[in-house]
Amino acid sequence: MPFARPAGPRSLAARRAAAAEGEAVLRGVLAEDDARLLLLVPDPHARFAAVELAAPFAASVLEDGYGVCSYVFAWTPSREPLPASGVLGGYLEGFGDLRVRPDAASVIPLGDRTWAVVGDVEWPSGAAAELAPREVLRTQLAALEGLGLVPSVGIEHEVVFRDSSGVPLTAHGVDYAVGGTERLAPLLRDLRTDLADAGLGVESARAECHPGQYEIVLRHRDALAACDDVLLQQLIVRRACARHAVGADYLAAPEPGQGNSGHVHLSLSAVDGSEPDLLGGFLAGVLRDARALTAVWAPTWNSYVRLRTAPFSPREVRWGYDDRTASVRVAGGTSSPRLEFRFAGADAQPHLVVAALLAAGRFGLEEGLKPPEPGVAAGSLAGSPWEALSLLERLGEVLGPDVAAQLAAMLNEEIDAGLDSVTDFQRLRGALRA
Numbered sequence: 001m002p003f004a005r006p007a008g009p010r011s012l013a014a015r016r017a018a019a020a021e022g023e024a025v026l027r028g029v030l031a032e033d034d035a036r037l038l039l040l041v042p043d044p045h046a047r048f049a050a051v052e053l054a055a056p057f058a059a060s061v062l063e064d065g066y067g068v069c070s071y072v073f074a075w076t077p078s079r080e081p082l083p084a085s086g087v088l089g090g091y092l093e094g095f096g097d098l099r100v101r102p103d104a105a106s107v108i109p110l111g112d113r114t115w116a117v118v119g120d121v122e123w124p125s126g127a128a129a130e131l132a133p134r135e136v137l138r139t140q141l142a143a144l145e146g147l148g149l150v151p152s153v154g155i156e157h158e159v160v161f162r163d164s165s166g167v168p169l170t171a172h173g174v175d176y177a178v179g180g181t182e183r184l185a186p187l188l189r190d191l192r193t194d195l196a197d198a199g200l201g202v203e204s205a206r207a208e209c210h211p212g213q214y215e216i217v218l219r220h221r222d223a224l225a226a227c228d229d230v231l232l233q234q235l236i237v238r239r240a241c242a243r244h245a246v247g248a249d250y251l252a253a254p255e256p257g258q259g260n261s262g263h264v265h266l267s268l269s270a271v272d273g274s275e276p277d278l279l280g281g282f283l284a285g286v287l288r289d290a291r292a293l294t295a296v297w298a299p300t301w302n303s304y305v306r307l308r309t310a311p312f313s314p315r316e317v318r319w320g321y322d323d324r325t326a327s328v329r330v331a332g333g334t335s336s337p338r339l340e341f342r343f344a345g346a347d348a349q350p351h352l353v354v355a356a357l358l359a360a361g362r363f364g365l366e367e368g369l370k371p372p373e374p375g376v377a378a379g380s381l382a383g384s385p386w387e388a389l390s391l392l393e394r395l396g397e398v399l400g401p402d403v404a405a406q407l408a409a410m411l412n413e414e415i416d417a418g419l420d421s422v423t424d425f426q427r428l429r430g431a432l433r434a
Contacts, residue, residue, distance in 0.1 A: 003107045004199035005229065009152040009269045010222035012141055015105050022104035023062055029115060030059040037061060038116040041100055042133045042231055043072050044410060045299075046349045051100075052114075062104070067097030068121065073131040073406070076417070082409045087402045091131065098122065098129055106228050108198040116235070118228045131406050133351035134224065136399065140358040141223055147365060149276055153226035153354055154203070154219065154265040157346045159237065160212040160249040160258075161187065168212025169246065175209035184214065190240045191216070198236060200229050209312075210258045212249075220265065223358070227350040230262075252298070252345025253305035259312065260346035264353060265331070267338040277365060278337060279330065283319060284371040285364015286328065286357055287378045290317045290343060292394035294382035295407045296356045297343040301418045304384055306345045314342065315381045320374045327381075330374075343381065352403075359398045385415050 003022060010018070029035055037058035040048040049072040053061055074082045074091040084092040100119035107117045120138075121129040128135045144151065161169045161184060169183045181188075188205070195202050195216070203219045216237075218229055234250065241248045254260055268276040276282070290297075298304055307315045311325035319328035319339075329340040344353045363369075372378050382388040389411055396404030 003109070005201045005219070005221050005225055007201065007219045007221055009150040009267075010225070011145060011150050011271075012138065015103075015222060015224060019103050019105040022107055023102075026102075026104050026107055026115065026117070027059055027062055030055055030062070032113070034113050036114045037102075038110065038114055039066055039100055039102060040116055040118045040232075041068055041072060041121055042118065042228070042349070042351055043075070044131070044133060044349055044352070044406060045077050046231065046347060048118075048231060048235065062102055065099040065101045065119075065122075068100050069095055070098045070129075071095055072098075073121075073129065074409070076410075076413050082413055085409070086405045087131065088406065088409055097124070099124065106225065108200065108232055110236075110239075111194075111197065116232065118232075130400075130402050133227075133349055133355075136403055137224060137227060137351040137355040137358075139400075140355045140362070144358050144362050145271075147362065148271045148274075149268050150271065151223050151354075151358060152220045152267045152269065153223045154217065154221070155226050155230040155350055155354075156215055156217050156261065156263040156265070157230055157234070157250065158208055158213055158215045158260040158262075159346065160210065160251075160254040160260065161214060161241065162212055162247040162249055164245045164247075166247070168210075170207070170212050172211055173209045173213070174207035174211075177207045181207050187240060187244045187246055188214075190243065191237060194236050194240050195233065198232070200233060200236075210254065213254075213258075213260070220267070223354050224351075227354055230350050250346040252300065252303045252347045253309065256305065257309055259306040259309040261306075261312075261342065262344040262346045262348050262350065262353065264341045264344065264350075264357060265338050266341065266354075266357060267332070267336070278339060280371065281365035281367070281369050282361035283328065283339060283364070284369035285362065285367070286339075286341065286360045287317055287319065287371055288364065288369060289356075289360040289394065289398055290327065291379050291381055292391045293343075293356045293360065293398065294388040294391060295385075295395060295411055296352050296399075297348055297381065298345065298385075298388065299349065299407070299410065300347050300414055301385065303345050303347060307381060307383065312342075315383065317378045317380055318374075318376060319371065323375075326375075352399075356399060363398065385411050389415075
């Protein structure tokens with residue numbers, strides 16, 4: 001398959017070479033009259049903004065790019081503009097167009113002569129849109145490559161499948177089960193075919209521990225591909241679910257006491273062949289800044305419900321060898337260790353999550369930090385969105401003040417939207433007071 005993802009690390013230069021090679025193939029398939037291009041832009045809410053383009057115009061977009069309204073990086077989940085203050089003002093003034101440049105290294109076939117491609121976004125001047133999640137990640141990848149290091153990333157997203165009435169498709173938890181998953185079988189059969197046809201490279205799939213919960217794991221790949229592909233996987237999952245009248249629930253806490261996680265597996269390769277300090281400075285840097293970066297791991301009200309579902313969604317910041325109750329688990333054996341970061345829920349923006357891990361880990365390497373002993377707590381994540389907001393000054397030092405301002409605006413809007421709502425929880429509490 002011409003667009004199948006290679007496993008393992010890949011430098012930014014190697015990705016650019018793959019994009020140039022892929023563009024020639026994509027240009028050929030888009031030259032056909034019935035072809036369509038779905039141009040995708042990851043937004044800050046872990047979803048795509050999309051434009052569908054038909055042949056023959058679609059082929060010209062590879063050369064010239066295409067416009068997308070600038071507010072896609074400064075909007076709410078309901079696609080209303082955030083308050084236009086600070087850096088966000090430039091994205092909301094006049095609601096003009098940014099230019100999307102397709103990254104042909106990200107292309108997948110979606111069937112029905114449709115090809116999906118993720119794009120990079122720039123201002124009319126040609127400068128990169130600094131708040132685009134892909135650009136935030138690319139900035140951190142370039143900085144890490146400055147130290148001679150290239151990461152390989154795998155992301156696990158858990159999802160709960162529900163019928164049209166909202167009832168999970170399994171009546172109970174089915175962790176590693178075969179029996180009890182029969183209602184899932186028709187959907188999973190289609191998903192296997194759809195994901196294989198897209199060339200996303202599935203490593204494993206299994207039933208999970210909560211009712212209706214399932215996990216599909218893609219093989220390790222370069223960081224940009226890993227983050228693009230977990231969102232592309234969600235797109236494919238939702239499309240297959242729609243054919244079966246099934247809902248795909250990626251809430252961080254689908255029910256009280258339950259969690260859908262977005263675990264990130266990460267390893268490092270050194271360009272010069274030396275052994276990178278994955279379990280030293282890198283780990284120590286992430287542990288030091290994990291609390292300050294809570295707004296990245298936990299961007300919604302619901303995120304903080306998940307952070308109460310310990311031990312498997314732990315708020316406590318500590319690491320351990322093959323310990324799933326630790327927020328950072330060392331896996332993979334002594335010869336090829338990798339770090340599994342268990343902070344984020346399935347609702348977190350993957351490009352920002354990986355960018356935050358790389359930035360914090362890089363600072364740890366540059367400063368020669370040492371981690372605590374395994375099992376020793378190094379603090380805790382914020383327990384509420386208000387607490388996360390109070391930590392954004394340090395987040396700005398890690399990811400940059402513009403990203404911190406964007407996250408502050410989104411988290412403040414999330415808080416305001418929650419305070420403007422009357423929920424079943426509030427009604428129940430009111431009834432108990434009667």
